Amino acid sequence: MKIKKSMVVRVVAGNFKGMEGKVLKVFPKDNRVIVEGVNLIKRSTRPTQENPSGGFIEKEASLHISNISALHNGEQTKIGYKFLEDGTKVRISKKTGSEINI
Numbered sequence: 650m651k652i653k654k655s656m657v658v659r660v661v662a663g664n665f666k667g668m669e670g671k672v673l674k675v676f677p678k679d680n681r682v683i684v685e686g687v688n689l690i691k692r693s694t695r696p697t698q699e700n701p702s703g704g705f706i707e708k709e710a711s712l713h714i715s716n717i718s719a720l721h722n723g724e725q726t727k728i729g730y731k732f733l734e735d736g737t738k739v740r741i742s743k744k745t746g747s748e749i750n751i
Contacts, residue, residue, distance in 0.1 A: 650675065650677045650680070650714065651719070651728040651740075652672060652675060652682055652714060652717065652719060652728075653672070653675065653751055654672050654673070654674065654675055654751075655671060655672060655751055656671070656672050656719055656720075656751055657669060657670070657671055657672075657719075657720045658670065658671075658672055658682075658684060658717045658718060658719055658720060659717065659718050659720055659725060660684070660687060660712065660716055660717055661716060661717065661718045661725070662715070662716040663712070663716050664688075665687050665688055665712075668684075668686070668687045669720065670684040670685040670686045670687050671684070671685045672684055672685075673685050673709065674711075676711065679711075680713060680714045680715075681711040681712065681713055681714060682711060682712055682714055682717065683709045683710070683711050683712070684709065684712060684717065685709065686709070687709065687712065688709055688710045688711070688712055689707045689708065689709060689710070690707070690708060690709075690710045691705045691706070691707055692705065692706055692707075692708060693705055694706055719749075721742040721744070721745065721747070721749055722745070724744060724745075725744075726742040726743060726744040726745070727742075727743040727744070728740055728741070728742070728743065728749065729741050729742075729743045
């Protein structure tokens with residue numbers, strides 16, 4: 650999976666197409682990610698000591714990995730890999746060829 654936590658991504662398909670946000674959590678087994686501020690759902694919560702009134706909270710639901718695209722310098726790009734002279738493997742933007750640092 651080429652999308653990592655704390656990367657900035659753009660939704661390219663679905664109801665939230667065009668929205669951008671930071672990846673909060675990645676689920677590689679399910680091919681899903683949670684993006685900050687995208688795909689908000691409402692959950693009802695019971696009263697607890699921290700929240701004595703209970704009620705509804707909004708939280709992010711996961712999106713399938715195929716519906717998002719990585720952003721590098723504000724542009725959508727695919728992610729590739731390259732080996733440097735010293736043998737280290739780095740992630741690169743396939744569009745510009747420059748190195749991607751998370």
